[in-house]
Amino acid sequence: MASIGTISTYPNNARAAKAVIAGAYNGVKVDLKDFDFAKDVTPEFLAKFPMGKVPAFESSEVNLFESSAIGYYAALAKENSGLVGKTAVEKALVMQWILFAENEIAANVGGWVYPLLGYQTYIKPNVDAAQEKVKRAMAALDKILLTKTYLVGEEITYADIAVVCNLSLPYTLVFDKAFRSEYKNVTRYFTTVAGKDHFKAALGEVKLCETPLKFVPAKKEKKETAKKEDAPKKEKKEKKKEEVAEDPMDDTPKPAPKVKSALDLLPPSKFVMDEWKRMYSNNKTDVAMKWFWENHDSEGYSLWRADYKYNDELTLVFMSCNLIGGFFARLERARKYAFGSMIVCGENNNNNIAGYFLIRGQTIPEEVYDAADFESYNFTKIEPSQYEEKKDEIYKYMAWEVEGCQDGKIFK
Numbered sequence: 001m002a003s004i005g006t007i008s009t010y011p012n013n014a015r016a017a018k019a020v021i022a023g024a025y026n027g028v029k030v031d032l033k034d035f036d037f038a039k040d041v042t043p044e045f046l047a048k049f050p051m052g053k054v055p056a057f058e059s060s061e062v063n064l065f066e067s068s069a070i071g072y073y074a075a076l077a078k079e080n081s082g083l084v085g086k087t088a089v090e091k092a093l094v095m096q097w098i099l100f101a102e103n104e105i106a107a108n109v110g111g112w113v114y115p116l117l118g119y120q121t122y123i124k125p126n127v128d129a130a131q132e133k134v135k136r137a138m139a140a141l142d143k144i145l146l147t148k149t150y151l152v153g154e155e156i157t158y159a160d161i162a163v164v165c166n167l168s169l170p171y172t173l174v175f176d177k178a179f180r181s182e183y184k185n186v187t188r189y190f191t192t193v194a195g196k197d198h199f200k201a202a203l204g205e206v207k208l209c210e211t212p213l214k215f216v217p218a219k220k221e222k223k224e225t226a227k228k229e230d231a232p233k234k235e236k237k238e239k240k241k242e243e244v245a246e247d248p249m250d251d252t253p254k255p256a257p258k259v260k261s262a263l264d265l266l267p268p269s270k271f272v273m274d275e276w277k278r279m280y281s282n283n284k285t286d287v288a289m290k291w292f293w294e295n296h297d298s299e300g301y302s303l304w305r306a307d308y309k310y311n312d313e314l315t316l317v318f319m320s321c322n323l324i325g326g327f328f329a330r331l332e333r334a335r336k337y338a339f340g341s342m343i344v345c346g347e348n349n350n351n352n353i354a355g356y357f358l359i360r361g362q363t364i365p366e367e368v369y370d371a372a373d374f375e376s377y378n379f380t381k382i383e384p385s386q387y388e389e390k391k392d393e394i395y396k397y398m399a400w401e402v403e404g405c406q407d408g409k410i411f412k
């Protein structure tokens, strides 16, 4: 079999498998070369692949990065290959599934699985939000596959290759039996396609997940949280020292001041948090919320519902309210970037705490998740597509008009 080029990758990379499978369907070979991040990210490699990522494809004709493009190139390796679709409609559908595989599956699976594998910091609300997005994609796929064997037309196309390869990681690591039973059509499709010879040759025998990966907090982390309690004092002292030591006449070049928060690096937003806080404080909630929805910037800010995890341990209403106060006090660093309304509903010995937050950016920032009490709350992201459905509920939490509302606090 003629080779169309070589992919550098670490072993068993499902992203690289896309090109190998597409090549196999077209009767061409794609060679694989072992890549070691410790020594192979050389200036020569970066000159060809400026992202410094793998899979990275080289041939006499072209150097390619991004696994979908590499796979697509292999899918085009035979003239009139059916893999990319035969008609304009089929071609567009194939493109649709390539983008779906990348943006709705791979990106969100990464947000769910990478923190569990230790590749990224584990931030529960972000992992939960990613998991919800994967479920949404799986639900959509499940509906479509109710009546179809393959995604486009009646035969395997590159759409199936892209989607199945991107599903192989979660099917192995986190989609356990219970999860799979929610998406029976996708699971039937996945096992059928992944069981085909060309897929098996590239992906190996896919072993469906039995025990899903779970987050295991390192013991060390607890100690660090405890230590943090007295860290601010120390920091203050050190800051004072620095101030005294600074010589106003010393004009030696100084390093650029550190950015105070990663949130300051986000693209500017037309929504001004301070303006919103003034609006909320100085107007009735209906006027304020009208302004809010007219000015809200869903790219620059995100909305979150926060639920206290241990409602069954709450006793007196005023104590629950103090708990919110304590949480807000620890959120001091987030004041510039967040607004929240949290309320206590119910009665003494039978109450609960919940509310809504507006937060700069699309994920929970360090300023929030670092607060000591953060772990006591479940933060669930409200996606823009859910705004309409949630508007009334959000209004009630902002206006403290939720049934049984006894008291609350505003973080502003």
Ligand SMILES: N[C@@H](CCC(=O)N[C@@H](CS)C(=O)NCC(=O)O)C(=O)O
Pocket: 015, 052, 053, 054, 055, 065, 066, 067, 068
């Ligand atoms: N969207 C890219 C993602 C590539 C990617 O993130 N590769 C990872 C390994 S799976 C990598 O090379 N990471 C190294 C880095 O981020 O520096 C693709 O599908 O090819």
